[in-house]
Amino acid sequence: MFNHILLAACLAQTYASPLTPRAAVTPQVKSATYLGNVTDPALDRDSCGSVRIGTRAFWTCRDTMVYNTQSGQDQLPIIVSTAGWTDAVANTGGPAIKTTGGTVGAASNGKGPILQMYGNNVNSLKEYFPIASDNCNTNHGFCSDGTRWAIWPDSPPLITKSSPKSITAYNWIPRAHIQGLTLLNPSQAYSLYRTTYTGTSNKNTLPTATLVTTEFWKAGEIGFGDYGGVVKNGYAYLYGQNFNHNGTFIARVPTGSVETRSAYQFYNATSLTWSSTLPSINDTTAVIPNAGAGGQGTFYYSNYYKSYIWIGQAALEPVANFYISTAPAPEGPWVLPYKLFQGTNGDGFVGAYSLQANPALLPSTDASENGIYLTWTQPWSTGPYVTPLVYLAFQ
Known part of the structure; x- marks a missing residue:
């Protein structure tokens, strides 16, 4: 479930800037406050990021498994990407932290604070970003030869159009073919996904992700x-x-x-x-x-x-x-x-x-x-x- 790219990356190089700085700012930390864990206790999620839609935060995550609270174990299959909502505090904004009494489960002991994710039916969990038909999509990206297509988002959807009732957003996601944590196609192509959402009275309704182009950026680009x-x-x-x-x-x-x-x-x-x-x-x-x-x-x-x-x-x-x-x-x-x-x-x-x-x-x-x-x-x-x-x- 770990982002394999991290292990393969080289140390960042620094370069002398060809531009003359015009207005450099260098924020420093005054204080740091731990607020809780971001979780849907029914799901064990890896690598989540958020984007604002309306007053709520919409999260997209990588590998996700249903968490059995009775056994304390994850349940197969591994779903390569999922999504969910978290609420903001009414009127004032900011994340709506549950300070006590949260559900016991993944990243939640029922007593500590959590920012509750919601919007998923754990009995019919499926990929948020659809897997292309040539990427073993009938088995959640897992192939019969022991390899896997890890369609992992590295960034949340980027909103390019919004109105009070709807948004359009995009992701460019690498078509990573892996065995274990070894990337088999370092010159991977990138798929373009479109996310759309229109407000509804059902707060559990998730935005819809559509595969626009399987190889928007080609292998080697x-x-x-x-x-x-x-x-x-x-x-x-x-x-x-x-x-x-x-x-x-x-x-x-x-x-x-x-x-x-x-x-x-x-x-x-x-x-x-x-x-x-x-x-x-x-x-x-x-x-x-x-x-x-x-x-x-x-x-x-x-x-x-x-x-x-x-x-x-x-x-x-x-x-x-x-x-x-x-x-x-x-x-x-x-x-x-x-x-x-x-x-x-x-x-x-x-x-x-x-x-x-x-x-x-x-x-x-x-x-x-x-x-x-x-x-x-x-x-x-x-x-x-x-x-x-x-x-x-x-x-």
Whole structure:
């Protein structure tokens, strides 16, 4: 259930920025408050991330299993991706934490605080992101030769269109073919998924995910959008990485043209220009210096700082050390990532992974608070995966 890419990643390289910094900000932690675990106690979930839809947070997760509260064990099959809702506090916003009396189950002892996920029927659990027909989709991505198609989202859906009643959002997800935790196709292609949602009186109704294009980015191409993205000023700005995860690239596309490859433009960090020429995955001139520390994380725009922010994990550092970088524009210049916060590790095969920032949980819709919610995955040698929720207040 662990993101295999983390183990294969190389240490993030840093580069001298070709741009003169215009308005660098460097947030520092004033206080950190543990709020509880994000969980549906009936489900053992790995690697979740959130996006704001209306007043609620919508979460997409990777491998998920039904958790038997009687035996304290997970039940097969493994579902490669699932989704769920969490509520906000009425009127004031922020996550609606159950401080006592939660259900006993995965990541919940019935006494400690939890942010309750909901919206799934455990008796008919299925993949949120549909598996392509050529990826052993009749057996949840598991193939008869012992390999597996791990269609794992690295970022939550990126909303490109919204109204009071509906949204449209997108994911670019790698078509990872694995055996154990070994990636069999390092030059993997990336599928494009569309998520749509129209408000309904049934709060358990989940958005709908549709496979738009099985190979939107072809094998050997940069998977723009997989590493994260930000929507601003009519564009979706999309980040991707090279094979070794030591270089970040950026593309942009009008929010109404996400499904049209010819509408994309790509940034060259040497000439400081956008063009329609797709860079090679080995093109060092297109690498955006310091845009992320190499590991999984989250890009977002902070209205408080008037700055783009990335928070996440360093490559080859599988512990709960959160790094941050900021920039005045999506393409930079990004400040050298620095350590922001150290969370608690699990005692499993690694300490932590899937480090995420969650602006979806902030009371405002434009991240105008001087702080951020963080989550990460703790693997434990005995027991389910745990997703702690911490609020960082900045100085």
